[in-house]
Amino acid sequence: MDVNEKKNLPRERLEKNGPEALSTADLLALVLGRGTAAKNVFDLAAELTTFLSAAARRPTLEELEEIRGLGRAKAAQILACLELSSRFFIGTQMTRVSTPRALVAHLAFLKFKRQECFVEISLSSCNGILGIHPITEGLADRTPIHAREIFVEAIRDRASGIIIAHNHPSGSLIPSEEDKNATRILYQAGKLLEIPVYDHLIISFQGYVSLNAKFPELFQ
Known part of the structure; x- marks a missing residue:
């Protein structure tokens, strides 16, 4: 050689x-x-x-x-x-993320879940990861979520903002109407609490999609 x-x-x-x-x-x-x-x-x-x-x-x-x-x-x-x-990635080591792609590596565990799982990612003022919190785990095609479960973790972390994410075990990266509605509700709740929701990511073994990139109107 x-x-x-x-x-x-x-x-x-x-x-x-x-x-x-x-x-x-x-x-x-x-x-x-x-x-x-x-x-x-x-x-x-x-x-x-x-x-x-x-x-x-x-x-x-x-x-x-x-x-x-x-x-x-x-x-x-x-x-x-x-x-x-x-x-390691579910831990609390401070890591900064600047794009959805940078965060996806920390959510790779969702790719292998057989049920829909919803997680909340707390971010600091400089986009450092304060915590990645599993919130709910449901059925093969849906999981119930409520704003109180999402934001209680963000408040505990003293988060300056959050990103939410869930997986699609089917492999589809097309957000459902329920996904969009949940995003609207959580975004509005974040405005009231002054903890903005920056994005909602869907993860599957096919890749990921950013709802903020595809549907920015959900974050207005």
């Missing part, structure tokens, strides 16, 4: 540019460490990326083991990373 090839390896690029500069496949290649005689680590990481991107829920150990070349030990490593990332 020549010097230029080594500079392009994931670990070297992470050291130089940080983890955010790496693709999902690069990150998985770092976690896996090495491949097998039949499949190198980069091909294995690319296949695993495709599998996880299409998953409608968190995979089981047995499902991961079905990927040729992964094996039980590496499958366990991947599950541990998925669980660890969920626990």
Whole structure:
């Protein structure tokens, strides 16, 4: 391997540019460490990326083991990373977010939920994450919410503003009329409490959508 090839390896690029500069496949290649005689680590990481991107829920150990070349030990490593990332991002470490895309990584745990779950994200005056609070967990296609449950967490956090989010287990990123109505109600409640609702995100295994970007009239 020549010097230029080594500079392009994931670990070297992470050291130089940080983890955010790496693709999902690069990150998985770092976690896996090495491949097998039949499949190198980069091909294995690319296949695993495709599998996880299409998953409608968190995979089981047995499902991961079905990927040729992964094996039980590496499958366990991947599950541990998925669980660890969920626990870390639900924590209270102060992280600043400037766009919906920056926040989505902290809500990745919603992607694997089989029921609709509604969460509230409390933000500081400089858009730092004060807390990510699960509020309700309902059925496969809906979850009841009420403004009091949303804003009690924001008040406890002394939040300067909030973002709300929920998942669509079906994979659809099209907001329902109930989603829009809930957004209107919560936005108006936030105005009264002087805790503005900045956005409402819908998360699924297909990606995410920002209601503020798609329907700004809901936030007026």
